Amino acid sequence: MRKMILQRLALGVLTLWLISLIVFAALLALPGDAATAILGREATPDRVAALRDQLNLDDSIVSQYLQWIGGVLSGSFGTSAATQEPVSELLSARVGNSAFLVLVAALVAIPLSIGLGVLMAMRRDRPVDHIGSTLSLVLAALPEFVIGIGLILLFATSVFQWFPAVSLIAPDQRAWDVPDVVVLPALTLVLAVVPYISRIMRGSMIEVLESEYVTMARLKGISEREVIWRHAVPNAIVPAIQVAALQLAWMAGGVVLVEFVFSYPGIGQALVGAVENRDMPVVQTVTILGAGIYVLLNLVADLLTILVTPKLRTSAR
Amino acid sequence: MSQQTVDSALDLALDGSVPPAGGSGRLQRRPWLGILASALRMTRTRIGLAIVVLILLVAVFGPLIAPYSPTEFVAPPNSPPSSDALFGADALGRDVWSRFLYGGLSVLWMSAAATLLGVVLGVTVGLVAAYSRNWVDDVLMRGNDVVLAFPQIILALLAVSALGAKLWLIVLIVGLTHAPRVARVIRGAAQEVVERDFVKAAEAVGEKRSRIIFGELLPNVTSPLLVELGLRMTYSIALVAAISFLGFGLQPPAADWGLMINENRLSITVQPWSVLLPVLAIGLLTVGTNLVTDGIARAAIGLDRKGH
Numbered sequence: 115m116r117k118m119i120l121q122r123l124a125l126g127v128l129t130l131w132l133i134s135l136i137v138f139a140a141l142l143a144l145p146g147d148a149a150t151a152i153l154g155r156e157a158t159p160d161r162v163a164a165l166r167d168q169l170n171l172d173d174s175i176v177s178q179y180l181q182w183i184g185g186v187l188s189g190s191f192g193t194s195a196a197t198q199e200p201v202s203e204l205l206s207a208r209v210g211n212s213a214f215l216v217l218v219a220a221l222v223a224i225p226l227s228i229g230l231g232v233l234m235a236m237r238r239d240r241p242v243d244h245i246g247s248t249l250s251l252v253l254a255a256l257p258e259f260v261i262g263i264g265l266i267l268l269f270a271t272s273v274f275q276w277f278p279a280v281s282l283i284a285p286d287q288r289a290w291d292v293p294d295v296v297v298l299p300a301l302t303l304v305l306a307v308v309p310y311i312s313r314i315m316r317g318s319m320i321e322v323l324e325s326e327y328v329t330m331a332r333l334k335g336i337s338e339r340e341v342i343w344r345h346a347v348p349n350a351i352v353p354a355i356q357v358a359a360l361q362l363a364w365m366a367g368g369v370v371l372v373e374f375v376f377s378y379p380g381i382g383q384a385l386v387g388a389v390e391n392r393d394m395p396v397v398q399t400v401t402i403l404g405a406g407i408y409v410l411l412n413l414v415a416d417l418l419t420i421l422v423t424p425k426l427r428t429s430a431r
Numbered sequence: 432m433s434q435q436t437v438d439s440a441l442d443l444a445l446d447g448s449v450p451p452a453g454g455s456g457r458l459q460r461r462p463w464l465g466i467l468a469s470a471l472r473m474t475r476t477r478i479g480l481a482i483v484v485l486i487l488l489v490a491v492f493g494p495l496i497a498p499y500s501p502t503e504f505v506a507p508p509n510s511p512p513s514s515d516a517l518f519g520a521d522a523l524g525r526d527v528w529s530r531f532l533y534g535g536l537s538v539l540w541m542s543a544a545a546t547l548l549g550v551v552l553g554v555t556v557g558l559v560a561a562y563s564r565n566w567v568d569d570v571l572m573r574g575n576d577v578v579l580a581f582p583q584i585i586l587a588l589l590a591v592s593a594l595g596a597k598l599w600l601i602v603l604i605v606g607l608t609h610a611p612r613v614a615r616v617i618r619g620a621a622q623e624v625v626e627r628d629f630v631k632a633a634e635a636v637g638e639k640r641s642r643i644i645f646g647e648l649l650p651n652v653t654s655p656l657l658v659e660l661g662l663r664m665t666y667s668i669a670l671v672a673a674i675s676f677l678g679f680g681l682q683p684p685a686a687d688w689g690l691m692i693n694e695n696r697l698s699i700t701v702q703p704w705s706v707l708l709p710v711l712a713i714g715l716l717t718v719g720t721n722l723v724t725d726g727i728a729r730a731a732i733g734l735d736r737k738g739h
Contacts, residue, residue: 125576132577136589143593251475255721257669259676260714263692263699263706271700279699367582371673375696385585386677389592397592404585412580 118420126413133405137398138179152195152392168193192395201399205381211289212380216365218296219303224358227308231315232347238320250309258368262302262375281378299376303368307361314357319350352422359415366404463653470730479722486716490535497529501686509702518704522695527705533686541602542667548606549663553613558644561621575611583608587674596679605670609663616655624651654731661724665717672713688713
């Protein structure tokens with residue numbers, strides 16, 4: 115097992131390194147001179163020279179990469195080309211807002227989908243199960259921005275006016291100071307991931323309910339509630355945990371659109387703004403953060419699978 | 432970094448994964464025709480197909496019945512529906528109905544092109560990887576993992592920030608980010624086929640590698656291929672529409688569903704129609720393609736025969 119875990123960790127580091135090369139290469143892919151391309155219409159000779167200096171464009175490519183990756187690893191991500199502020203200062207409040215949004219969504223989505231999966235498995239092929247399956251097929255197909263705008267039309271503007279359509283957060287506030295504005299964006303993320311987790315939970319729960327030890331437990335006369343929650347669910351939950359980790363990883367990309375829909379001041383919205391302004395230091399930072407979190411959560415999903423699968427846990431020691 | 436165990440079973444919320452060849456086990460000359468035929472007997476496939484055809488008709492023939500040009504100013508900005516403008520005017524005073532009728536084609540052709548690119552590339556990589564079983568397999572799968580490590584929308588935005596909002600670039604990136612996802616599924620399916628006797632026989636008589644890969648392996652992975660085609664189409668529509676909703680697709684004054692939502696979302700309280708129509712169309716389209724895909728996947732697994 116230790117060998118397998120070390121192998122996964124090594125692969126994760128290798129993947130992160132290759133990702134850093136791709137993100138760095140985006141700067142080289144800019145047409146013509148990178149500094150001129152980033153500054154666009156504001157490209158006065160002075161500013162071009164200053165930006166060339168900031169991005170170390172006069173050094174060799176290898177040394178540019180080393181200085182950039184060194185900065186990323188030590189937490190200094192350079193200076194925003196648009197606002198001249200350090201990228202880390204620009205993003206720090208937004209990282210907190212995005213993390214809070216994802217956290218709220220995950221805390222609602224994971225227990226909810228586990229519960230729904232169990233319910234659908236216990237009522238297999240009955241109306242609840244069919245309605246659940248159809249709904250999950252529809253929700254899984256809908257793009258997250260379509261869900262978000264649907265919620266705005268339903269709960270913020272045309273039908274009910276329960277929540278704000280735009281998630282305004284003052285600069286001196288954090289998302290948790292104004293919980294109202296988090297409700298609809300979080301609900302959007304929840305609706306986007308619940309179909310996936312609940313269906314996996316349903317499938318694995320059905321498998322467990324048909325197993326011999328559940329029949330055995332029932333024959334021994336243990337109450338049905340105890341059979342379900344003490345014997346069946348703990349065994350059925352393994353694949354669902356893995357999928358939940360993958361869905362959390364998916365949120366690293368999903369928040370970009372959801373934050374844009376609600377003008378929620380997180381890193382996703384910052385990314386869209388930075389792409390508009392060709393603010394490459396910000397784009398590169400958010401991209402590498404997003405990919406880093408994604409790789410990390412995938413790794414967690416892999417490790418969890420190894421840890422909870424007896425066959426993998428005991429073999430290849 | 433792998434999710435082999437879940438794959439399209441997860442994407443489609445099915446209980447089992449799609450077997451490499453048709454579900455019946457009976458030898459058929461064209462197994463995919465059989466799958467499509469039994470998929471078409473399912474209500475969900477028919478509903479999905481009807482939705483897709485309806486949206487296709489709107490997108491293709493809409494411009495012919497549009498009352499105005501998509502760039503013509505017909506009423507004061509954000510006017511409510513009236514006898515002159517069926518669904519009112521958008522934030523700039525253009526006819527919402529006409530812009531809606533003109534705006535569907537771009538999403539459709541871009542997602543179709545991206546899907547085709549991603550599936551062709553992914554199938555090729557998946558089959559070559561499955562057949563080679565050596566360092567080529569390792570290198571291809573490692574490359575796969577790197578592309579998979581980026582959420583698709585973030586990789587697209589990185590490319591757009593470097594090279595600008597160009598339509599070919601969006602098609603290329605969406606296709607490229609699909610390819611490793613397709614490759615993983617096809618490789619998994621082909622790994623079983625590679626072990627079968629007819630492949631060994633073809634090797635023994637000295638068939639060329641490319642003939643074995645595309646002549647022997649490819650026809651035996653048609654079921655997962657059909658499912659991937661449908662799945663990637665659904666995700667392509669979502670991604671292409673999302674990119675143009677963010678403002679990095681077609682540029683104003685073009686008529687495009689994603690762009691329409693972007694341009695009018697701030698006036699959603701006074702004029703919901705200019706947002707609602709394109710949102711409904713995109714949502715219906717993805718639900719339609721997903722219903723068709725689900726039908727195909729069920730037919731491929733053989734769920735229709737078990738009376739599910």
